[in-house]
Amino acid sequence: MATTSAIDVVMPQMGVSVSEGTITKWLKQEGETVEADESLLEISTDKVDTEVPSPGSGIVQQILVQEGETVEVGTKLAVIAPEGAEAPAAAEETPPEPATQQAAAEAEAPSSSEGETPTPEAAPPEPTPAPAPAPVAAEGNGGGEKTFVSPVVARIASEHGVDVGQVSGTGRGGRVTKKDILAFVESGGAQQQEQPQEAAPAAPAEPQAPPEPAQAPPKPAPAAAPAAPQPVAQAQQIEPEAGESVEPMSAMRRGIAEHMRRSLDTSAHVTSAIEVDMSRVVAIRKKLKSEYQKSYGVNPTYLAFVARATVETLRDYPWINGELRGDRIVTRNYVHLGFAVEIADGKGLIVPVVRHTEGLNLLGMARAISDIAQRARDKKLLPDDVQGGTFTITNPGGYGTFHGTPVISQPQAAILGTYAVVKRPWVIQDDRGEDVIAIRPIMNLTLTYDHRLVDGALAGRFLRDLREKLESWEESNY
């Protein structure tokens, strides 16, 4: 069946300080064909002229903002009609909710949770990397983009006699989501929300929601959308049993759930662990801490040390920093390091990526980690901040856990877990070469790797080398 899913082109975010842009030139006119990623228009801000690539392939159906006009980021600029758009079969039954793309934006959407029960023992032992919005979204079909109003939104709007144009959208690029329209209706924004039945003039209930392409273009900033008040979306009513309470799953939660399941279905997860004597790191950190904080306002965390040593070690283990792409093995001469960051009080995770960490020393690494974690919590991440990771570190050790088996962030080959530094009795050799027991700060590290690509011996050597680097840390080396 042919869909009418149109693709929206919106004013992209050109930097945190940039709130608007001027259309200088349409490179394609209405009726012309455009390919995904082909330059569609040029915008200018200040003395900078920027090409905006088309978010999808199709025909330029409508140009909404003319040359010379200045509009805010997120404003819809044009609509592209996909050429012979065909329905991705897998998406057929999925509710047309912009699930994964909005993960970052909705990270902190308030939700009612009085009845939340503590996580049972059987749950995964630790937070694992969240799906970066783009990789997850990239699972969808090829060239598509969000419809500006999904069929379900259109149906709800028409049932309630709501003009969608009056609803402020929190979706990508100001798109009105199902949640937005439900919130609008609930807040009394619609004139006739009391009589939905009567208000549905020509809307035959269409249960089969046409699918929505799930491809996310890399440009528009997901972090820009404000969190919407969350109405209880009652797509399917689930009646709580006595003592239970029910809350809707956030888009981010759904994204995480999907990614975790897919990762376990994709990679052959195996975990190896090693114990590291952190004495040198502890001593050096103690020494550097006040200097770093005084001079740079940065805390040299254990994580920064481990990350720095990991990047060094990955240099010798390109497959662990690699990826299986089809039947090819992809390796890189750089490390884009992802860090799993918890947000919204344990209700969400995101994996911001520090790019080109091979060029960072300890100070640079500490600074980059603190910067990106802060921006993740402040919801100031840009799309590129969560894309393109080649290896991930997850750090659940802050709670005292000493072991775990995280899930790999696809399509990467491995993930490193770092755990609490704990003082433990440790057998060492004294000056005369005799075994004695000393008190040493020990940190466990785990490497969870995709056994399709990485064998146990390789993982073992990687962990051994990483331990060696941490145990023999020289201040001047890093």
Added chain:
Amino acid sequence: MSRPGYAYHLREPVGYEEGWELQRRVADSVASGLLPDTVLLLEHAPVITLGRRSEPGELHLPDGAEVEIVETDRGGKSTYHGPGQLVCYPIFDLTRHGRDVKRYCRDLEEALIRTLEPLGVEATRIEGLTGIWLEAPPRKIASIGIHISKWVTTHGYALNVDLDPAPFTEWITACGLENAAFTTIARELGRPVSVDEVVPHAVNALETVFELELEPLTLEQLAASGPARV
């Protein structure tokens, strides 16, 4: 902390179209990762370029003026390039520099201020008028115009080192600024100044502001880097 990059100083004046072609080639290589951030430093043969925001009234060439006119894809309005002006094209991947077009403009201005400082010229910004100015009375010494595609920058700045600034006002209304005065480093210092003298300061300033370590790039390296795509 600094990242490696290349600086390529072309010693002979370059035709505008030729320079533009070179920029595009380098930008392709930077975008595909074949080259790190790369700076082209050069002088152009006399040319008037029209930016995306040029307006009709900006051009008022006298009869017989020996100058080429080219419509470009950079931001800003019309300007003039010629020998004695340092043209600097930083071809940077802004995903490594904050992904913020305004910040990039401010950083280029900062690099210009730091280029002029060791030469004894104290320059400044004027709010709302991108470019670099000397004060009291305001006179413009450098202009900025940028193009970005896939976060890779082309074009950049033009710094007046030692040339007759008449074309900025007599031939065109440069940058669309009526009654603006234009000046040069030589005029401010009251001595001849060569572009070659300014280039090292320009490179140092870019290294500082953008946290780069710029090695000289040879033509052979440049040829080897592109235009092949991955």
